Amino acid sequence: xxxxxxxxxxxxxxxxxxxxxxxxxxxxxxxxxxxxxxxxxxxxxxxxxxxxxxxxxxxxxxxxxxxxxxxxxxxxxxxxxxxxxxxxxxxxxxxxxxxxxxxxxxxxxxxxxxxxxxxxxxxxxxxxxxxxxxxxxxxxxxxxxxxxxxxxxxxxxxxxxxxxxxxxxxxxxxxxxxxxxxxxxxxxxxxxxxxxxxxxxxxxxxxxxxxxxxxxxxxxxxxxxxxxxxxxxxxxxxxxxxxxxxxxxxxxxxxxxxxxxxxxxxxxxxxxxxxxxxxxxxxxxxxxxxxxxxxxxxxxxxxxxxxxxxxxxxxxxxxxxxxxxxxxxxxxxxxxxxxxxxxxxxxxxxxxxxxxxxxxxxxxxxxxxxxxxxxxxxxxxxxxxxxxxxxxxxxxxxxxxxxxxxxxxxxxxxxxxxxxxxxxxxxxxxxxxxxxxxxxxxxxxxxxxxxxxxxxxxxxxxxxxxxxxxxxxx
Numbered sequence: 001x002x003x004x005x006x007x008x009x010x011x012x013x014x015x016x017x018x019x020x021x022x023x024x025x026x027x028x029x030x031x032x033x034x035x036x037x038x039x040x041x042x043x044x045x046x047x048x049x050x051x052x053x054x055x056x057x058x059x060x061x062x063x064x065x066x067x068x069x070x071x072x073x074x075x076x077x078x079x080x081x082x083x084x085x086x087x088x089x090x091x092x093x094x095x096x097x098x099x100x101x102x103x104x105x106x107x108x109x110x111x112x113x114x115x116x117x118x119x120x121x122x123x124x125x126x127x128x129x130x131x132x133x134x135x136x137x138x139x140x141x142x143x144x145x146x147x148x149x150x151x152x153x154x155x156x157x158x159x160x161x162x163x164x165x166x167x168x169x170x171x172x173x174x175x176x177x178x179x180x181x182x183x184x185x186x187x188x189x190x191x192x193x194x195x196x197x198x199x200x201x202x203x204x205x206x207x208x209x210x211x212x213x214x215x216x217x218x219x220x221x222x223x224x225x226x227x228x229x230x231x232x233x234x235x236x237x238x239x240x241x242x243x244x245x246x247x248x249x250x251x252x253x254x255x256x257x258x259x260x261x262x263x264x265x266x267x268x269x270x271x272x273x274x275x276x277x278x279x280x281x282x283x284x285x286x287x288x289x290x291x292x293x294x295x296x297x298x299x300x301x302x303x304x305x306x307x308x309x310x311x312x313x314x315x316x317x318x319x320x321x322x323x324x325x326x327x328x329x330x331x332x333x334x335x336x337x338x339x340x341x342x343x344x345x346x347x348x349x350x351x352x353x354x355x356x357x358x359x360x361x362x363x364x365x366x367x368x369x370x371x372x373x374x375x376x377x378x379x380x381x382x383x384x385x386x387x388x389x390x391x392x393x394x395x396x397x398x399x400x401x402x403x404x405x406x407x408x409x410x411x412x413x414x415x416x417x418x419x420x421x422x423x424x425x426x427x428x429x430x431x432x433x434x435x436x437x438x439x440x441x442x443x444x445x446x447x448x449x450x451x452x453x454x455x456x457x458x459x460x461x462x463x464x465x466x467x468x469x470x471x472x473x474x
Contacts, residue, residue: 006099006100007095007096007097007098007099007100008092008095008096008100008341027251027252027253027257028253028256028257028260028261028264030261031251031257031260031261031262031265032260032261032264032265032268033184034261034265034326034329035261035262035264035265035266035269035326036184036187036188036265036268036269039237039238039265039266039269040184040187040188040191040269040272040323044191044237044272044273044276044296045124045128045294045295045296045316045320046124046127046294046295047233047234047236047237047382048234048237048276048277048280048289048295048296049289049290049291049292049295049298050230050233050234050290051063051230051233051234052230052280052281052286052287052289052290052295053286053290054213054223054224054225054226054229054230054233055211055213055225055226055227055229055230055231056209056210056211056212056213056286057206057207057208057209057210057211057281057286058210058211058212058213058215058227058230059227059230059234059277059281059286060274060277060278060281061211061227061231062227062228062230062231062234063231063234063237063273063274063277064274065227065228065231065429066231066234066235066237066238066433067238067266067270067273067274068429069235069393069425069426069429069430069433070235070238070266070393071266071270072397072422072423072425072426072429073393073396073397073426073430074262074263074266075263075416075417075422075426076393076396076397076399076400076416076419076422076423076426077089077262077396078259078262078263078414078416079400079412079414079415079416079419080093080097080396080399080400080403081093081259081262082259082412082413082414083403083410083412083413084096085251088107088333088334088337088338089110089330089333089334089392089396090106090110090392090393090395090396090399091103091106091107091110091334091337091338092337093395093396093399093400094106094395094396094399095341096399096403097398097399097400097402097403097406098395098398098399098402100343101456102395104338104343104452104453104456105391105449105452105453105456106391106392106395107334107338107343108448108449108452108453108455108456109387109388109391109392109445109448109449109452110330110331110334110388110392111331111334111388112384112385112387112388112389112445112448113327113385113388113389113392114327114328114330114331114334115327115328115331115365115368115369115372116372116381116382116384116385116388117236117323117327117385117389118162118165118323118324118327118328118331118369118373119158119162119369119372119373119376119381120236120381120382120385121320121321121323121324121327122155122158122159122161122162122324122369122370122373123155123158123373123376123377123381124320125157125158125161125316125317125320125321125324126145126155126157126158126161126373127294128294128313128316128317128320129157129317130145130157131294131297131313132310132313132314132317135310135313140157144156144157145157146377147374147375147376147377148375149375149376149377149380150377154374154375155373155374155375156374158370158373158374159370159371159373159374161321161324162324162328162366162369162370162373163366163367163370164321165321165324165325165328165366166328166362166363166365166366166367166369166370167366168325169325169328169329169332169362169366170359170362170363183318183319183321183322183325184319184322186315186318186319187315187316187319187320187322188272189315190311190312190315190316190319191272191276191296193308193311193312194276194279194296194299194300194308194312195275195276195279197300197303197305197308198279198280198282198283198299198300198303199275199278199279199282199283201282201283201303202278202279202282202283203282203283204282206281206282206283206284206285206286207281207282211227213225213226213227213229214226214227215227215228216228217229217232217435217436224436224437224438226436228432228433228436229436231433231436232383232386232433232434232436232437233382233383233386235386235389235390235433236382236383236385236386236389237273238266238269238270238273256413259413259414276296279299280295280296280299283299283302283303284298284299284302288302294313294316296312297309297310297312297313297316300312324369328362328365328366328369331365331369332358332361332362332365333358335348335358335361335364335365336348336358336361339361343456343459344459347360348360348361348364383437383438383441384441384444384445384448386433386437386441387434387437387441387442387444387445388445390430390431390433390434391430391434393426393430394426394427394430394431396426397422397423397424397426397427397430398423398427400416400419400423401419401420401423401424404419404420
């Protein structure tokens with residue numbers, strides 16, 4: 001046992017009892033839809049304006065940089081996910097390749113990625129709901145539209161949408177994944193409509209100056225500016241393909257379906273994002289875009305397309321919950337596997353005999369997401385979610401390279417090209433993005449993991465006492 005603790009074997013998932021296995025119900029169309037459903041969401045609908053505020057028109061570069069880093073990570077994910085088609089994603093890969101202690105840190109950090117991403121989207125959805133209802137002359141009580149940090153009591157719409165999605169996931173994975181395909185179609189249709197109306201209004205003058213804040217992330221007037229500062233926040237718009245990896249145990253044909261789902265969803269979304277970014281910053285000045293909380297609808301209203309703006313807002317209301325669905329799905333599976341491995345209470349890993357889903361842990365996840373969405377602002381949680389994701393990407397890339405050395409002869413359905421180069425680029429790119437985050441976000445992330453590791457040590461001590469008592473009884 002090394003400094004990172006004991007490792008799990010590659011064949012560990014094959015020894016699971018039937019009552020601890022997840023049902024195999026997903027095929028590659030479901031997985032691509034899960035990936036696109038997670039990736040295309042609040043990031044492109046709302047963070048385009050935030051990115052423009054930090055980088056100006058060069059937010060286009062920010063999307064390209066974040067996409068390139070995610071593409072390297074996606075290749076690593078595709079290899080390790082097909083090598084060990086078990087639930088848990090980066091947590092499981094780290095446990096097998098490196099060790100239990102670092103796996104716990106990754107699993108604890110993934111709470112930030114998935115749960116806070118769910119909460120972020122729920123808050124963004126609430127903002128779209130409020131704006132859409134205002135256009136219809138309906139005004140909801142302000143105290144019920146934001147949490148205490150936003151001057152209200154609770155963000156009730158965000159809480160309700162989180163709880164509704166929880167109910168869908170409890171009902172069954174295949175049913176919720178199939179419904180997700182329908183939501184993804186609506187979302188992509190809305191973005192296609194936006195591009196078709198905004199791109200013809202492209203004005204090269206709106207791209208000048210193209211990079212007003214420079215390339216590197218730096219403090220400017222109390223805020224982070226630069227292309228890399230923008231990349232560190234719009235990175236939120238790209239991740240989600242890793243949620244596909246967490247579904248590995250439920251894939252009907254993981255060797256084929258996972259690589260199609262992970263790489264396919266990344267390719268589709270990168271193309272979409274570049275088209276949307278060029279259309280948005282080309283149609284209006286980046287300063288105007290930065291001032292709007294619903295930038296795509298704002299662009300369409302500015303171009304005198306009020307009906308289209310209304311329709312895009314409606315599409316966001318209908319389809320953004322698909323992001324919550326996929327992220328909450330991923331989080332519940334992380335908790336499920338950690339409980340199944342004994343790092344959390346075992347009873348949390350119970351699977352319903354009727355639906356084949358971990359009902360209890362899904363419900364617990366949904367409540368956690370709803371509370372965070374109801375109490376905190378979007379800007380307080382989006383960047384912290386990014387920090388957790390960046391660590392997961394780093395450890396997955398490292399796991400791929402470690403397993404190439406420790407298990408070189410294990411058959412691989414998908415082999416990452418130039419694994420050491422791709423893995424190194426993913427790790428360095430993620431570290432650069434992490435350092436480009438605001439200092440307060442980095443401090444909160446480190447504090448979160450310090451608390452998490454203390455909890456791990458406490459649970460290990462309690463688990464050791466239980467084992468010792470059992471030995472004495474025998």
